[in-house]
Amino acid sequence: MSYIVFARKWRPKDFDSVLGQEHVTTTLKNAIAQNRVAHAYIFSGPRGVGKTTTARIFAMALNCKVGPAKEPCGTCDSCKEISNGTNLDVIEIDGASNRGIDEVRALRENIKFAPTRGKYKVYIIDEVHMLTEEAFNALLKTLEEPPAHAIFIFATTRPYKVPSTILSRCQRFDFKRLTVNEITGKLKEIVKSEKLEIEEEALYTIARAAEGAMRDAESMLDQLVSFCGKKIDAESATAISGTVGHEVLFDFTEKVINKDTAGILKLVDGVIAGGKDIPQFVNSLVVHFRNILIARASDEPEALIDLPKEMIGRLAVQAKSFSNETLLYILTVLMGAQDSVRRAISQRIPLELAAIRLTRRDDLVSLTSILDRIEQLEKKLGSGAGKPEPKAAPQQHKDENISEPPKAAAKKEHFDVEVEVEAKGFSFERICEVWPNLLREILSKKMSLALFLQPGQPLKLQDSVLTIAFSREHTFHKEALETSGNRKMIESALSNILKHDVRIDMKVVEALEKKVSVEDLLLEERQEETHEVVKSALEIFGGNLKSR
Ligand SMILES: Nc1ncnc2c1ncn2[C@@H]1O[C@H](COP(=O)(O)OP(=O)(O)O)[C@@H](O)[C@H]1O
Ligand SMILES: [Mg+2]
Ligand SMILES: [Zn+2]
Structure with missing residues (x-):
């Protein structure tokens, strides 16, 4: 049997299996139930969150043998074909590779003909914002007077690039990134059914690294299986995801608590030497300190922190070493660094400077x-x-009872x-x-x-x-x-x-x-990068270089 990647194998086949997009699926189900299906929809949102999947389920629901039905049966010929992508009434067009007028013209010719099997012809145009202006104009003509049997679903990761003339003719749905818990939930399901053995922490590592995209999480799990086999440990997950493991984040924090500048610079060096992505590391630090702040401030941290319980306990312990003010300061510095590592030529310097700042925070009198x-x-x-x-002053303070001012x-x-x-x-x-x-x-x-x-x-x-x-x-x-x-x-x-x-x-x-100061030493060590250092430092502090 040929191997099917998880992302395809685990593509939801009904509305209720689409996670995190209930605001969309409920509305679509109601539209079908009330017979108020619109002619054009726009599905916007990041990659891998279920736009194409939902479009296909919608098409299935409309054209199912028992449909239009709130849930497609999944077993009739029409449902099976749509799910395999072989149904002639559901036409998927990739806007990114078919950008031109010819495709839209072909579409306009084709749309006139009645559906072969189902009740509707459903056109799913992915990355619709990539179409050329000419193609948009041709599309607009069709949208102005669509045949009764035609339904358009435009998917896009960049809705602001879709002309307003098109947008205004569509019902719009914004798809959201999935939460870490939603992602780990589905990963657990896959793990169970695929009979994998995986450390809990590894699941969270994948889920976090996926940044809300279920497809990315599933692909990472796929990679891990080919990398480790059926037994997956946290370390491999960290390695594959390109993220830094939790131990490193806790360790970093420990060094901040102990104001161990030398130690923290060594740790940073290790992270970089290990080939970790610097912007991602800084992001993880921001999330980590945000979690510490929440562990400190909230009586229900489990609801607000996407981590296993044991880890939240450790965060709470670290939180005890900081005041709220210090945590805010740390976050300010890290978020500044987040910005500057993206822009700096040498990404390590803003990171190092932030690390120095954090371990020498006493210089700022509270x-x-x-x-x-x-x-x-x-x-x-x-x-x-x-x-x-x-x-x-016209009015004096109450003067009684004053002894030797x-x-x-x-x-x-x-x-x-x-x-x-x-x-x-x-x-x-x-x-x-x-x-x-x-x-x-x-x-x-x-x-x-x-x-x-x-x-x-x-x-x-x-x-x-x-x-x-x-x-x-x-x-x-x-x-x-x-x-x-x-x-x-x-x-x-x-x-x-x-x-x-x-x-x-x-x-x-x-x-x-x-x-x-350590900064001075750093400056001396990196004379050639001085300008960069100053620039990054200023960025850390929210400033910009003054043009002189
Ligand atoms: N909301 C979701 N719920 C469950 N699985 C999802 C979801 N979004 C994406 N997936 C998984 O990711 C794969 C790709 O999703 P897809 O719908 O093609 O994303 P998009 O079109 O938004 O880029 C699906 O096959 C499915 O396995
Ligand atoms: Mg898609
Ligand atoms: Zn069916």
């Missing part, structure tokens, strides 16, 4: 701890425990700017006062921006230009802020708070202690 401190000060001030230096400190501790802003004027001192409010304002708008601004300090004010100082080790922060969008956001927030137009300028000043 923003919440600062905000907490401010809040405490505010409370202290509000309750009268400390007294702000008297200003030309600490003169010098008072100025710095006076943070409640919400009141009487205008009366207080515009000065460098004023800016220092409102600085925490600025941070808070920006934090509420764009978290990453606040993280970059946070290590900066107001240095001087001249002609309405405020200079913000950064220590050398925060050069990346400074440069990320220098991009025009970020700069404008800070300027407008600050101007708003001060009710006075301010522009900003950023400057690096010598740090108190100049320690050699």
